[in-house]
Amino acid sequence: MTKAVVLLSGGLDSATTLAIAEAEGFESYALSFRYGQRHRIELESAARVARALAVAEHLILDIDLRRFGGSALTGDLAVPKDRGSEQMEEGIPVTYVPARNTVFLSFALAWAEVLKAGDIFIGVNALDYSGYPDCRPEYIAAYEHMANLATKLGTEGHRSIRIHAPLIRLTKAQIIRKGVGLGLDYALTSSCYDPDAAGRPCRRCDACRLRAKGFAEVGTADPLLVGFGMSAP
Numbered sequence: 001m002t003k004a005v006v007l008l009s010g011g012l013d014s015a016t017t018l019a020i021a022e023a024e025g026f027e028s029y030a031l032s033f034r035y036g037q038r039h040r041i042e043l044e045s046a047a048r049v050a051r052a053l054a055v056a057e058h059l060i061l062d063i064d065l066r067r068f069g070g071s072a073l074t075g076d077l078a079v080p081k082d083r084g085s086e087q088m089e090e091g092i093p094v095t096y097v098p099a100r101n102t103v104f105l106s107f108a109l110a111w112a113e114v115l116k117a118g119d120i121f122i123g124v125n126a127l128d129y130s131g132y133p134d135c136r137p138e139y140i141a142a143y144e145h146m147a148n149l150a151t152k153l154g155t156e157g158h159r160s161i162r163i164h165a166p167l168i169r170l171t172k173a174q175i176i177r178k179g180v181g182l183g184l185d186y187a188l189t190s191s192c193y194d195p196d197a198a199g200r201p202c203r204r205c206d207a208c209r210l211r212a213k214g215f216a217e218v219g220t221a222d223p224l225l226v227g228f229g230m231s232a233p
Contacts, residue, residue, distance in 0.1 A: 003026035003117035004164075005108045008058070009034050010045030011191045013123035013167055016179040017047055017215070020166045022053055023119045023182050029115060030058040031108050034145045036066025043201045045190040050186055061107060071097040072193070079194040081204040088206055093129050094130025095193055095206065101134035102143070105163070109147050118159035120147075125167045125175070141166045179216075187223035201225070203233040 004026035006018045021028050032046040043060060050058035069075035072094040080093060101124065108120045124135040133139065146161040148154035154161050167175050181185065190212045192201035201208050201224065212232045215222045225232060 002026060002119065002120035003027045003029060003056070003112075003115050003211065004121055005029050005112045005115065006055075006121040007104055007123065008046045008050060008109055009123070010049060010189060011044040011123070012172075012179070012189045012208070013125055013185060014046075015049045015123075015184060015186070015189045016066060016175050016182075017121050017123035017164075017166060018053055018055070019179055019182040021119075021164070022055075026119060026121075027112065028053070028055045028121075029117070030055045031104075031111060032058070032060045033104060033107070034062045035082075035103075036064045038073055038079075038193075039195055041190050041192070041195045042132075042229055044199070045188060048188040053184065059111070063107075064095060065100065065103070065155065066097065068099055073094060073097050076142075077201075079189060079205050081194075081202070083209070088210075089131065092133065093206060096132050098136070101132075101139075104201055104227070105143055105147075109151065113151055113153050116153065116159070118153065120161070121163060121164045121166070123167055124165050125170065125172075127171050127212050128171065135168075136170060137165070137168055140168065171217070172210055173217035176214045176218050176220075180220075185223065187227050188205045189224065200228050200230065203230070209233065225226075 007012045008030040030050045056232050066074045073078045078095050103194045147161045191207045193205040
């Protein structure tokens with residue numbers, strides 16, 4: 001089987017991306033980060049998803065982006081709540097973590113070189129998302145170009161490196177349909193920026209609202225909320 005490194009946050013998008021990589025026949029090596037985020041819930045979700053999809057290996061690396069701050073996810077800024085679609089489309093929100101995807105992809109690239117894996121999967125999305133600049137198609141294309149210039153794997157001609165972003169042009173509803181079709185259990189995932197200690201989502205942050213929008217458009221209940229006995233916002 002061809003090896004691939006898959007970035008796995010534990011959220012809906014990254015879990016779907018892992019399911020796609022597995023369905024395409026890749027031997028998946030999942031990579032998650034304890035990067036100073038405000039809660040541990042997403043890492044617990046990532047571990048559940050990795051076990052359920054029987055990845056070849058799941059690494060959780062420690063890096064401390066909290067030392068830089070600059071984001072509601074790694075600092076003391078409040079997580080925005082109850083924002084409508086128009087508000088979400090107004091600029092880059094404070095939940096953007098500076099250079100996070102660049103940092104994550106760089107670690108994935110290093111592991112891919114060691115594994116001699118020319119394929120890296122990331123669950124970025126440029127439609128139903130919160131306006132992050134490192135989720136755009138042009139960013140992924142630029143990073144892939146750089147990866148092939150900056151690595152032994154790419155420059156010695158053994159294998160070109162490809163950054164797969166299979167969700168990048170899909171709506172949240174399309175992503176959910178894709179995952180359901182692959183048998184993915186979304187009760188294993190967590191998307192909330194500000195869950196409580198038990199992992200219950202706030203249902204009010206941008207991530208929760210976008211997730212709710214996707215399940216509403218599919219016409220089915222979010223199994224994560226059902227598991228907690230909660231309703232959609």
